[in-house]
Amino acid sequence: MKILKDVVGCRLSVVTRSIRYVVGARLATVGTTKRQPTTDNRQPLLALAFIFLATAASAQDIVIRDATILTITHGKIEHGSILVHGGKIAAVGTNDQVKAPANAQVIDAAGKFVMPGIVDTHSHTAVEGSVNEISLPNSGMVRIGDVLNNEDINVYRQLAGGTTTALVLHGSANPIGGQSQIVKWKWGHPVSEWPIADAPRTIKFALGENPKSSNFRPPPGIPAQYPQTRMGVEEVIRQSFIDAKDYTARWDEYEARKKRGENPIPPRHDILMETMVDILKGKIDVHSHCYRSDEIMMLLNVADEEGFKIRELQHVLEGYKVAKEIAAHGVGGGTFIDWWGFKAEAWDAIPYNVALMTRAGVLTSVNSDSDELARHLNQDAAKAMKYGGLSEEEALKLCTLNGAKQLRLDHRIGSIDVGKDADIVIWTGHPFSTYSRVETTLVDGEILFDHTRDLAMRKDMATEKKERLKKEADEEAKNKKNAKPGKSDDEAKPEVTND
Amino acid sequence: MTNEARSASSVAPAARRLDRWRLAGGLLACMIATSAFAQSVILNSPGKKPLVAIRNATIVPVTSAPIPNGTIVFNNGVITAVGANIAIPANATVIDGTGLFVYPGLIDSGSHVGLEEISAVPGTVDTAELGDINPNARAEIAVNPHSNIIPVTRVNGITTVVTEPEGGIISGSSAMIQLAGWTPQEMTLKAPLAMHIHFPRLRSNAFDEAPPDEEAAKEAAKNYTKQIDKLHDTFRDAQAYAKASAARTNNAAIKRIDRDVILEALVPVVEGREPVVIHANLERDIRAALKFADEFKLKVILADAEDVARVIPELKSRNIPVILGPILSLPPHEDDPYDLVFTNAKTLYDAGIPFAIQSQDSHNARNLPYQAAACAAFGLPKDVALRSITIAPAQIFGLADKIGSLETGKLANIIVTDGDPLEIVTHVRRLFIGGEEITLDTNQTLLWEKFKARP
Numbered sequence: 018m019k020i021l022k023d024v025v026g027c028r029l030s031v032v033t034r035s036i037r038y039v040v041g042a043r044l045a046t047v048g049t050t051k052r053q054p055t056t057d058n059r060q061p062l063l064a065l066a067f068i069f070l071a072t073a074a075s076a077q078d079i080v081i082r083d084a085t086i087l088t089i090t091h092g093k094i095e096h097g098s099i100l101v102h103g104g105k106i107a108a109v110g111t112n113d114q115v116k117a118p119a120n121a122q123v124i125d126a127a128g129k130f131v132m133p134g135i136v137d138t139h140s141h142t143a144v145e146g147s148v149n150e151i152s153l154p155n156s157g158m159v160r161i162g163d164v165l166n167n168e169d170i171n172v173y174r175q176l177a178g179g180t181t182t183a184l185v186l187h188g189s190a191n192p193i194g195g196q197s198q199i200v201k202w203k204w205g206h207p208v209s210e211w212p213i214a215d216a217p218r219t220i221k222f223a224l225g226e227n228p229k230s231s232n233f234r235p236p237p238g239i240p241a242q243y244p245q246t247r248m249g250v251e252e253v254i255r256q257s258f259i260d261a262k263d264y265t266a267r268w269d270e271y272e273a274r275k276k277r278g279e280n281p282i283p284p285r286h287d288i289l290m291e292t293m294v295d296i297l298k299g300k301i302d303v304h305s306h307c308y309r310s311d312e313i314m315m316l317l318n319v320a321d322e323e324g325f326k327i328r329e330l331q332h333v334l335e336g337y338k339v340a341k342e343i344a345a346h347g348v349g350g351g352t353f354i355d356w357w358g359f360k361a362e363a364w365d366a367i368p369y370n371v372a373l374m375t376r377a378g379v380l381t382s383v384n385s386d387s388d389e390l391a392r393h394l395n396q397d398a399a400k401a402m403k404y405g406g407l408s409e410e411e412a413l414k415l416c417t418l419n420g421a422k423q424l425r426l427d428h429r430i431g432s433i434d435v436g437k438d439a440d441i442v443i444w445t446g447h448p449f450s451t452y453s454r455v456e457t458t459l460v461d462g463e464i465l466f467d468h469t470r471d472l473a474m475r476k477d478m479a480t481e482k483k484e485r486l487k488k489e490a491d492e493e494a495k496n497k498k499n500a501k502p503g504k505s506d507d508e509a510k511p512e513v514t515n516d
Numbered sequence: 517m518t519n520e521a522r523s524a525s526s527v528a529p530a531a532r533r534l535d536r537w538r539l540a541g542g543l544l545a546c547m548i549a550t551s552a553f554a555q556s557v558i559l560n561s562p563g564k565k566p567l568v569a570i571r572n573a574t575i576v577p578v579t580s581a582p583i584p585n586g587t588i589v590f591n592n593g594v595i596t597a598v599g600a601n602i603a604i605p606a607n608a609t610v611i612d613g614t615g616l617f618v619y620p621g622l623i624d625s626g627s628h629v630g631l632e633e634i635s636a637v638p639g640t641v642d643t644a645e646l647g648d649i650n651p652n653a654r655a656e657i658a659v660n661p662h663s664n665i666i667p668v669t670r671v672n673g674i675t676t677v678v679t680e681p682e683g684g685i686i687s688g689s690s691a692m693i694q695l696a697g698w699t700p701q702e703m704t705l706k707a708p709l710a711m712h713i714h715f716p717r718l719r720s721n722a723f724d725e726a727p728p729d730e731e732a733a734k735e736a737a738k739n740y741t742k743q744i745d746k747l748h749d750t751f752r753d754a755q756a757y758a759k760a761s762a763a764r765t766n767n768a769a770i771k772r773i774d775r776d777v778i779l780e781a782l783v784p785v786v787e788g789r790e791p792v793v794i795h796a797n798l799e800r801d802i803r804a805a806l807k808f809a810d811e812f813k814l815k816v817i818l819a820d821a822e823d824v825a826r827v828i829p830e831l832k833s834r835n836i837p838v839i840l841g842p843i844l845s846l847p848p849h850e851d852d853p854y855d856l857v858f859t860n861a862k863t864l865y866d867a868g869i870p871f872a873i874q875s876q877d878s879h880n881a882r883n884l885p886y887q888a889a890a891c892a893a894f895g896l897p898k899d900v901a902l903r904s905i906t907i908a909p910a911q912i913f914g915l916a917d918k919i920g921s922l923e924t925g926k927l928a929n930i931i932v933t934d935g936d937p938l939e940i941v942t943h944v945r946r947l948f949i950g951g952e953e954i955t956l957d958t959n960q961t962l963l964w965e966k967f968k969a970r971p
Contacts, residue, residue: 177855232636337963338970358634358664358665358878360635361636367963396940402940402941403940450939475853478851
């Protein structure tokens with residue numbers, strides 16, 4: 018049942034998210050949940066402010082001692098140490114190579130394993146309400162970054178699974194969906210501090226069954242939406258870029274006429290068209306949901322012909338069938354390792370996809386598309402050793418460095434290297450062992466999850482919950498008593514409790 | 517048209533009807549031929565149950581201590597000897613197990629394997645019948661022995677599964693099936709295995725736990741009461757039906773009653789001969805389920821049960837076993853500990869309550885061993901995690917004389933591995949079901965080979 022819920026909730030996200038919206042089940046909570054405004058990437062002042070805050074919050078130096086360090090970029094260090102300073106990795110090496118200041122907090126990680134924070138290039142976690150602006154075939158004007166909820170408990174749960182960075186995507190209900198948001202899971206921080214300052218802007222495209230509404234019947238009274246075929250999906254994408262070029266031409270003409278001293282009427286500003294123009298200029302990275310090999314080829318061809326680039330193919334379950342074409346285009350692939358058969362276009366999904374794409378030279382990652390799976394992407398990476406025989410080093414990159422590269426953030430995340438962000442996960446054993454669990458997770462040098470601390474907090478939480486429930490019950494009892502028939506509200510005296 | 521396709525069209529009645537429309541008939545024949553080809557690797561069993569000895573392996577019988585450098589012998593589908601110093605029969609096929617491990621085949625205590633193919637394509641899904649009360653629905657009737665999911669389930673060592681219906685309130689009965697066989701009947705170890713009740717839940721819609729507003733809450737409560745009443749009414753009718761049937765059996769003079777297949781399916785249940793697997797997740801629902809079970813004196817197995825830690829004394833006092841899983845799922849409440857579902861197994865183990873683990877899946881039932889391992893990552897002893905997908909389900913479902921461990925006299929459901937089957941990086945090297953060696957090829961490995969060779 019749970020798996021089904023996952024499948025329905027995420028893989029067929031069009032279905033449930035929109036039904037949820039239609040039914041109005043969540044509407045009641047949408048307006049009331051406290052939410053911090055998101056930082057707009059284009060506002061440098063705010064961006065600077067949150068960098069400052071993040072640094073201030075993680076001023077404490079930390080040294081992790083005596084661990085097996087899986088650096089990702091330069092092998093394994095036995096009995097290794099990492100010094101964290103100012104939210105960054107200041108030193109990495111064997112125990113004797115790493116000197117730490119006397120006041121640094123020491124984490125004894127003897128017998129434990131350390132790896133960089135897991136990068137999830139396909140998340141819908143912390144999205145408030147629906148992930149789909151379902152009403153238009155191209156909804157590229159909307160932004161997921163505007164609707165992030167920093168109280169989503171799944172963020173904390175994912176930190177407890179070692180995931181620290183995520184690309185939070187719009188849904189797959191339309192060929193061109195909304196703009197997505199790259200964040201760090203900075204639990205406990207205002208949501209304005211979540212976006213990574215120098216992360217690229219991104220947008221979601223989607224091909225196949227979801228944008229053509231194959232597994233979703235619109236509610237009564239609502240007509241079916243174009244497109245209904247893969248042909249229509251292609252047309253929507255192509256036409257959008259044709260429109261964007263015309264839009265640019267109109268503005269160019271206007272500027273030219275102005276230059277000539279004429280007094281032209283300016284074209285109408287259109288934020289959807291401006292988004293499309295930014296894709297053409299390479300200012301927004303395209304991450305496209307896709308399954309079947311034919312639709313993958315379609316997108317690569319449209320991109321070639323219309324002059325834009327695809328950054329990452331998402332899901333890309335049949336990527337192995339056209340791996341050399343994907344590699345030739347320099348496009349990445351982020352996929353589920355072993356999910357298959359949940360719909361017709363996932364029938365030929367095989368767990369060897371990751372290995373076959375990797376061998377063909379495709380930059381490949383494993384990602385979640387699920388609040389649940391995002392808690393153990395390390396295990397999905399391990400499965401690439403089992404199915405298709407990737408080396409441990411190659412497999413470790415699937416959930417760390419390769420995702421960082423797909424997000425164009427490998428200069429700051431994805432490995433344990435000096436100068437990179439201190440996004441670090443300490444495991445009780447090798448992260449590829451099913452018997453291991455996360456002990457501690459650091460984001461930007463700050464401990465945001467710790468198993469021991471979590472156990473202690475549970476007791477406090479239980480006490481607090483008990484007290485609050487009691488208080489509420491007491492108050493209710495008191496009110497009931499005061500509201501006895503024959504007594505008006507004015508006469509009610511809460512302090513009179515003789516009986 | 518190939519001969520194969522011709523013969524396919526000549527035997528298929530549908531194709532016969534379409535003979536006049538050559539094109540249509542030809543197309544259908546091609547489809548049949550294609551699907552026959554696609555399933556060619558799923559030859560479930562060569563039909564031989566040879567005398568085999570695996571020696572020099574680490575043998576993990578589960579019910580006793582691991583045997584280094586041990587030998588296991590099986591013949592005619594049954595284990596004939598297990599131990600350190602076993603004489604190998606002269607005519608046995610000998611497998612050298614040096615560096616390898618031998619375990620009993622793993623058992624999934626709850627799945628839909630065989631009952632569905634592509635989740636989003638209704639024509640391929642046979643898990644849920646219409647309506648709330650379907651005790652007469654029997655899983656083994658709809659198991660497709662040639663489902664592509666079956667070989668995929670085997671790759672990580674699962675040889676046996678409980679496959680179950682899931683619709684409505686009384687969903688129907690499950691079957692314990694071997695993942696090999698040419699017909700559902702050959703596959704079936706025991707059916708009906710248990711009656712499955714998906715206990716009514718107090719909720720307003722399919723997506724949210726809490727009713728969003730007062731009106732919806734009232735509606736949900738009304739609907740809930742209706743469902744509970746329906747369940748009670750059905751069981752009272754079944755009790756009366758059982759009583760009437762028994763009375764007539766003992767006394768032919770008593771007036772005949774018309775047969776009712778729905779109530780008839782519940783007779784062994786109300787008479788306590790067939791267990792009921794009650795699926796309930798939240799504390800409130802579990803308590804309601806226990807009350808219901810008490811009233812009708814049912815032999816209960818509690819399933820799903822994410823809130824199980826809140827009802828330990830109640831389960832203990834009633835001696836109710838639990839089927840947990842999927843373990844890799846989110847906690848039911850926002851304020852639950854993040855590891856609630858991972859730690860439930862340890863909680864039950866500490867309390868001495870028997871439990872097994874289920875995938876509650878079909879396509880990825882193959883990940884069952886990693887679900888069990890997740891419990892061990894959070895405190896359950898590793899050997900108990902292994903038991904939860906071998907001997908524990910066999911005991912809970914009353915099949916411990918046949919499956920669940922490597923013991924003389926049991927079915928030769930055997931896997932040979934290069935390590936601990938609960939670790940992802942371990943490979944299953946050979947797999948035997950009822951003494952027959954079964955291929956580890958799947959359509960997925962075929963596609964892998966095919967596209968590895970793409971020029």
